[in-house]
Amino acid sequence: MLSKKEIIDQLKNVLFPGLSKSIAELGLVKNINIKDDKNIDITFALPSLNYPGKEDIEAHSVVYLKDKLELENINVNFEKMEPQEHQAFQQKLTKEEQMKLQASMIPKYEKHQLKNVLVVTSGKGGVGKSFVTSMLATELHRKGLSVGVLDADITGSSIAKFFGLKQRPVVMNDKIVPVETNTGIKVISMNLLLPEETNPVLWRGPLINKVLEEFYEKVEWGPLDILLLDLPPGTSDTHLTIFQSYPVDGIVFVSTPQDLATMIVQKGINMANIMKVPILGLVENMTHIVCPNCGEKINLFGQSQGLKVATKYNTEYLGRIPLDPKISSYTDEGKIEKYTNDNTDKIAENVKANLELD
Numbered sequence: 001m002l003s004k005k006e007i008i009d010q011l012k013n014v015l016f017p018g019l020s021k022s023i024a025e026l027g028l029v030k031n032i033n034i035k036d037d038k039n040i041d042i043t044f045a046l047p048s049l050n051y052p053g054k055e056d057i058e059a060h061s062v063v064y065l066k067d068k069l070e071l072e073n074i075n076v077n078f079e080k081m082e083p084q085e086h087q088a089f090q091q092k093l094t095k096e097e098q099m100k101l102q103a104s105m106i107p108k109y110e111k112h113q114l115k116n117v118l119v120v121t122s123g124k125g126g127v128g129k130s131f132v133t134s135m136l137a138t139e140l141h142r143k144g145l146s147v148g149v150l151d152a153d154i155t156g157s158s159i160a161k162f163f164g165l166k167q168r169p170v171v172m173n174d175k176i177v178p179v180e181t182n183t184g185i186k187v188i189s190m191n192l193l194l195p196e197e198t199n200p201v202l203w204r205g206p207l208i209n210k211v212l213e214e215f216y217e218k219v220e221w222g223p224l225d226i227l228l229l230d231l232p233p234g235t236s237d238t239h240l241t242i243f244q245s246y247p248v249d250g251i252v253f254v255s256t257p258q259d260l261a262t263m264i265v266q267k268g269i270n271m272a273n274i275m276k277v278p279i280l281g282l283v284e285n286m287t288h289i290v291c292p293n294c295g296e297k298i299n300l301f302g303q304s305q306g307l308k309v310a311t312k313y314n315t316e317y318l319g320r321i322p323l324d325p326k327i328s329s330y331t332d333e334g335k336i337e338k339y340t341n342d343n344t345d346k347i348a349e350n351v352k353a354n355l356e357l358d
């Protein structure tokens with residue numbers, strides 16, 4: 001006589017799609033009705049009824065049970081998990097597994113008319129992410145590309161400051177029109193929407209996610225060769241939201257020589273791998289200074305680690321940027337579009353070579 005226990009024991013071998021835990025172990029088997037030795041009904045509970053792995057769960061369990069228990073008919077039903085079932089399910093998953101699952105369940109935004117969407121990120125703050133974003137926007141625009149910058153650092157936005165922007169975006173036909181910089185780069189930043197530039201933004205995750213959605217879906221970016229996203233430091237909720245929902249083509253990772261020697265870069269790269277977003281390359285910032293009198297290059301932190309680290313993680317070394325007082329003064333004056341040098345030009349050239357532009 002076929003028993004429920006036998007069926008559940010077999011389902012301990014059927015893995016949840018994308019995870020290394022079984023559907024039985026994760027509590028998906030909600031109900032089993034044995035009609036006779038050859039025919040059964042099974043009800044699986046799922047986190048959501050439109051879970052994309054649903055077909056796989058059905059197909060895998062049917063094939064497996066038919067084979068192992070010599071069943072003829074297996075009628076599969078799905079139900080949405082009750083809140084306490086969902087909680088128990090979540091508790092059985094590691095953080096990484098939760099992230100994987102979330103990533104597979106959240107719908108991606110359309111690409112619209114954006115040829116390339118790149119994210120600029122780093123392990124921590126103050127390494128020059130926002131500068132690199134502004135610099136890349138400027139250099140790529142100089143090379144004839146149409147460029148937009150979306151400041152995704154909602155609580156610490158600084159892109160408007162780099163470009164000296166103060167005007168508020170207008171709304172036309174129910175869409176927000178990005179503000180244009182002196183040279184014609186389109187920008188959206190929380191700073192531009194706040195009554196006072198210095199108003200602190202103390203919002204919590206869900207509200208920030210809402211803003212991130214609007215910055216993408218409600219803004220009239222129009223056709224662009226490239227949209228650059230400036231991210232907040234670390235690996236925050238914002239990172240998860242962006243990597244899950246935005247159609248990101250690649251990540252530009254910014255780091256300083258000190259960080260390259262630590263686990264900070266590794267962490268960021270791990271996250272990118274889990275979220276299945278390709279890393280376009282690594283920019284090493286603040287590597288050296290150039291003597292204003294004799295032009296000699298002084299490596300402040302010994303030999304550059306950038307190339308070694310990039311090679312280790314199988315990504316491109318896009319180049320390095322010196323510690324240059326002009327960068328901070330142009331930042332303070334909101335004139336970053338005036339800045340250029342051989343290094344930044346080369347980095348932009350390397351980035352451009354990776355873009356889809358046809």
Ligand SMILES: Nc1ncnc2c1ncn2[C@@H]1O[C@H](COP(=O)(O)OP(=O)(O)O)[C@@H](O)[C@H]1O
Nearest residue numbers: 125126127128129130131322323324327328331
């Ligand atoms: N290579 C550099 N040389 C001099 N100043 C720099 C350099 N890179 C960044 N800065 C300055 O350091 C400060 C922090 O940079 P920012 O890009 O805002 O960092 P993050 O966005 O990573 O927090 C800014 O004032 C910026 O102008």
Ligand SMILES: [Mg+2]
Nearest residue numbers: 129130153158
């Ligand atoms: Mg920043």
